Amino acid sequence: MKKLLLLIMSSLMIFSLTASSSNNTINSTVFPKQAAASVTDKDTASSAKTLEDKAANSKGKKILVAYFSHSGNTRRAAEQIHNLVGGDMHEIKTVTAYPTGYDESVEVAKKEKETNARPALSTKVNNMANYDVIFIGYPIWWHTAPMPIYTFLEAYDLSGKTVIPFCTSYSSDIAESMDAIKSLCPNATILEGLTANDANKIEPWLTRLNG
Numbered sequence: 001m002k003k004l005l006l007l008i009m010s011s012l013m014i015f016s017l018t019a020s021s022s023n024n025t026i027n028s029t030v031f032p033k034q035a036a037a038s039v040t041d042k043d044t045a046s047s048a049k050t051l052e053d054k055a056a057n058s059k060g061k062k063i064l065v066a067y068f069s070h071s072g073n074t075r076r077a078a079e080q081i082h083n084l085v086g087g088d089m090h091e092i093k094t095v096t097a098y099p100t101g102y103d104e105s106v107e108v109a110k111k112e113k114e115t116n117a118r119p120a121l122s123t124k125v126n127n128m129a130n131y132d133v134i135f136i137g138y139p140i141w142w143h144t145a146p147m148p149i150y151t152f153l154e155a156y157d158l159s160g161k162t163v164i165p166f167c168t169s170y171s172s173d174i175a176e177s178m179d180a181i182k183s184l185c186p187n188a189t190i191l192e193g194l195t196a197n198d199a200n201k202i203e204p205w206l207t208r209l210n211g
């Protein structure tokens with residue numbers, strides 16, 4: 001019983017330490033912590049904004065966490081980033097869904113890469129001009145970003161914006177996709193990307209980016 005009590009108390013201490021470090025670190029210039037807005041699929045512009053959100057965004061830089069995820073790993077990383085930095089979230093979705101089976105999706109993605117395809121997207125950001133900082137998340141597919149990321153980044157003028165890539169993968173590093181991201185956002189400032197396979201690396205990375 002004593003042991004159980006000790007375990008619960010130490011878990012609570014760890015939780016409160018983690019929570020307080022979140023509040024202390026994400027507060028400087030690259031992406032000051034903003035109130036989180038609701039997630040919308042079809043149109044980020046239509047996300048219901050709270051007064052708190054509007055106030056935070058008018059003071060600081062406006063953040064968008066955009067991501068593509070086939071099986072949920074990158075979505076989880078995106079949600080964790082969004083929880084820490086706030087702003088808006090946008091899911092990049094394709095008109096034609098990828099097969100759910102691994103082998104089948106690998107084949108479709110391979111063909112898309114070989115043909116330099118631009119799969120049509122069913123979601124879009126209507127107010128991209130309003131954002132200053134764009135996190136862009138994706139799984140590594142065939143040692144680079146999936147082709148829907150190409151479609152997405154080519155659809156907007158990201159000149160002068162700060163783009164921050166993150167990915168999940170089986171073993172590949174985000175470095176494998178950085179040349180593609182750089183060529184797709186030629187006039188943006190691209191910050192250090194993260195291979196976000198280990199959720200524990202997300203917060204230290206954000207702290208590092210904020211200097």
Ligand SMILES: Cc1cc2nc3c(=O)[nH]c(=O)nc-3n(C[C@H](O)[C@H](O)[C@H](O)COP(=O)(O)O)c2cc1C
Nearest residue numbers: 069070071072073074139142143168169170171172
């Ligand atoms: C089509 C396809 C290609 C992949 N290519 C790679 C790869 O080149 N390197 C790697 O480490 N993982 C690769 N993976 C594994 C995914 O990057 C990894 O499972 C990722 O976390 C999936 O993210 P998601 O759940 O957000 O879709 C590939 C997976 C798929 C479906």
